[in-house]
Amino acid sequence: MIDIDYFKKVNDNYGHQAGDEVLRRVARLLQECIRPIDCAARYGGEEFAVCLYKMPLEGALLVAERIRACVEDYLFVVKDKELRVTVSIGMASFPLNGDTPESVVAEADQVLYAAKRAGRNCVLQAGVVYSGATSV
Numbered sequence: 001m002i003d004i005d006y007f008k009k010v011n012d013n014y015g016h017q018a019g020d021e022v023l024r025r026v027a028r029l030l031q032e033c034i035r036p037i038d039c040a041a042r043y044g045g046e047e048f049a050v051c052l053y054k055m056p057l058e059g060a061l062l063v064a065e066r067i068r069a070c071v072e073d074y075l076f077v078v079k080d081k082e083l084r085v086t087v088s089i090g091m092a093s094f095p096l097n098g099d100t101p102e103s104v105v106a107e108a109d110q111v112l113y114a115a116k117r118a119g120r121n122c123v124l125q126a127g128v129v130y131s132g133a134t135s136v
């Protein structure tokens with residue numbers, strides 16, 4: 001699960017249409033970071049879900065870190081204004097962290113909120129320290 005950090009500030013500072021454009025651009029960045037067989041979807045609001053098919057955990061962590069860094073490095077240009085955003089990412093693996101789609105998503109959501117509490121702009125997987133963030 002992937003959530004844009006402090007997205008309310010984007011709306012407040014640049015307007016709702018700029019926020020919409022950032023959402024569209026983040027969606028495209030996600031697509032560019034995954035394989036055609038994988039799936040990226042908007043889950044709601046400023047939250048996205050990425051499903052990596054038959055991906056070992058080490059590989060999934062690399063993809064998640066690539067997504068985090070890709071968004072961090074991207075310069076968004078909206079109505080002649082430049083802005084940057086970051087994302088927090090919570091990872092869960094099937095069947096390690098849940099044996100149904102619902103339980104894996106719920107676990108990823110929990111870890112995502114731990115990533116927010118850990119300071120944002122980081123990738124967390126339950127029990128794994130990554131990107132300098134605090135472990136859950």
Ligand SMILES: Nc1nc2c(ncn2[C@@H]2O[C@H](COP(=O)(O)OP(=O)(O)OP(=O)(O)O)[C@@H](O)[C@H]2O)c(=O)[nH]1
Nearest residue numbers: 003004005006007008009011016017019020045046
């Ligand atoms: N422009 C735009 N804004 C949206 C859309 N859906 C949700 N939002 C906004 O996303 C913002 C989410 O704000 P919060 O839930 O407070 O989270 P945040 O500001 O991203 O802060 P953290 O998640 O805690 O880092 C709200 O201001 C919503 O109005 C959308 O489709 N377009």
